Amino acid sequence: MATLQKSIDKRNALIQATISLVNNNGFHATPMSKIAKMANVSPATIYLYFENKQDLVNTTYIAVKAIYTQYAFETYDEKMEVVKGFEIIWKRIADFKLKESEYAQFLAQCDNTPMIDEPSRKEGIKHLQPLLDLWERGKQEGTIKPISDYLLYAYSINPLSFLLMAQERGAFKLTNEHLEHAYQAAWNSIKA
Amino acid sequence: MATLQKSIDKRNALIQATISLVNNNGFHATPMSKIAKMANVSPATIYLYFENKQDLVNTTYIAVKAIYTQYAFETYDEKMEVVKGFEIIWKRIADFKLKESEYAQFLAQCDNTPMIDEPSRKEGIKHLQPLLDLWERGKQEGTIKPISDYLLYAYSINPLSFLLMAQERGAFKLTNEHLEHAYQAAWNSIKA
DNA sequence: TTAATAAAAATGAACGTTCATTCTTTTTTA
DNA sequence: TAAAAAAGAATGAACGTTCATTTTTATTAA
Incomplete structure (x- = not known):
């Protein structure tokens, strides 16, 4: 099939370039x-992989969101106790924001501007289901x-966000x- | 003088239009x-009041930030006890975000994108000095x-932000x- | 007060540029 | 050698900004 023959590398390069340039x-x-240019590709080639600019950025958003949630739940297991589950997921999220800061920054920008269309926003939220389930259980x-x-x-998520925001701005x-302090604040604010 | 003769109404209309359109x-x-068009003015007229588009949005940002901080400190007095001062300012900020949500939304957007230049950002921060002073005292x-x-x-500010964010999205x-709950969370997280 | 005039403010059309997207041609792959 | 993929050049629309003019306001002279 046509699609399968196209290079997955090129597609990824385009997504990476989008993240980097939109971030800046x-x-x-x-x-x-x-x-x-950043993906070493002709402008026209983008349109072989994506419908248009909006589609490119929507797709990028959903892809990054998927990476984020996969990372967040990597070491989590549904059979864990609620307290333990919360701690693990919270700290994975912190890790992600620190170690994959480019992805995290991109997501933050998407979530604070009219840049992503509504269907893609909704799509991105779906991946958080395991966390909602955990809370329901709790x-x-x-x-x-x-x-x-x-x-x-x-x-x-609040104490974490601001910790990172402050750090990003060089404060x-x-x-x-x-981090441990922020985590405790987080748990205290939601525990019964 | 030339500048003084220009209509302050027109300038304000331009700033209001900018807020509204940038928000959307x-x-x-x-x-x-x-x-x-929204300000009922010719495009060319904008350039009698502002250098260019960047200047218009920078100016708007600083103006809205000034309105914000003035509101925040309206009922605050430097002679108040620290606890009381914090409560008053915090609740005024909450009020502002609820009652002047268009201004608040504009500020949020400015603070999360590369839309305002650095000097204007710094200028906007200056107005928070009374709060910094209060904390120093505390x-x-x-x-x-x-x-x-x-x-x-x-x-x-964290518990408040998210409360409002969730509300905005219709959750x-x-x-x-x-609000009282969020305020208590805020105070608990900073009190000694 | 009125008419004449100068200055300021405002305008709509126009300019040059940039951009997303498409078209035609070339290159690569099967 | 045919089909898919990629390329670069071309297109048309949209934009920020400027320009040449007109309209409004203020000032002066009668």
Whole structure:
């Protein structure tokens, strides 16, 4: 088939170029020509892999989101206790944001601008299901506060986000102690 | 003088149009022509009030930031106790984000994209000085944790941000109880 | 007060550029 | 040698900005 013959490397190069350029300039200040150049490809070639610019960025968003959630749940097992599960997932997310900061930054930008269309946004959220399941379990057994999943996620991810934001802006140097502190704050805010 | 004769109304209309359009479409998807149309002005007229598009958006950012901080400190007095001061400012910020949500949304977008240039960003931060002073006082008298202002701000504003984010996305309906809860979480995370 | 005039403000059309996308041709693969 | 993939050049639309003019406002002279 046509699609299968096309080089997966080229597709990946295009996605990587998109991430890098959008991170530095934003969606609308990133021309297709530059994406092509960075991926060592002709502008026209992009259109063999993606419908248009919007499709390229949507696809990139979903791909990065998938990488993110896969990383987050890598060492998590549904049979774990709720407390343990929360700790593991939380720390994996922290790890991801630190070690894969380019991906993390891209996701942050996508989530704060009108750059991704609604269907793709919804698609990206689906992958968080294991975390929602964990919370449901925690609420049922009384380990976790009986509030909406949205709030739970907000509270639990919150200390981490700002820690990283502050660090990114060069406000201070992040230590393990900081992270542990943030993690405790997160757990305290959601535990029953 | 030339500048003084120009209509302040027109300038304000341009700033308001910028806020509204950038909120809905983002900086680069907001053409000068549309800003002009919304402000009932010719495109060329914009350039009598602002150097160029970047200057328009920088100026708008600083203006909105000024409105924000003025609101935040409106009922605050430097002679208040630290706990009281924190509560008042925190709740004013919450109020602002709820009641002046268009301004708040604009600031959020500016703070999460490469849309504002660095000098204007720095300019915008200056206005938060009274809060920094309050924290310094809190740290000296031992009421507040001895950590960096950046972290303090991060922790304290965090529960609020996510509450509002979740609400904005229609996840749930915000109540006073939610806000009180978030405020307590904020204070707990920074108190000594 | 009015008419004449100068200056400022505002305008719509036009310019040059940039961009996403398509078209035609060339290269690669099977 | 035929079909798929890739390329570069071309296209047309959209944009920020400027230009030449007109309209409005302020000033002066009668």
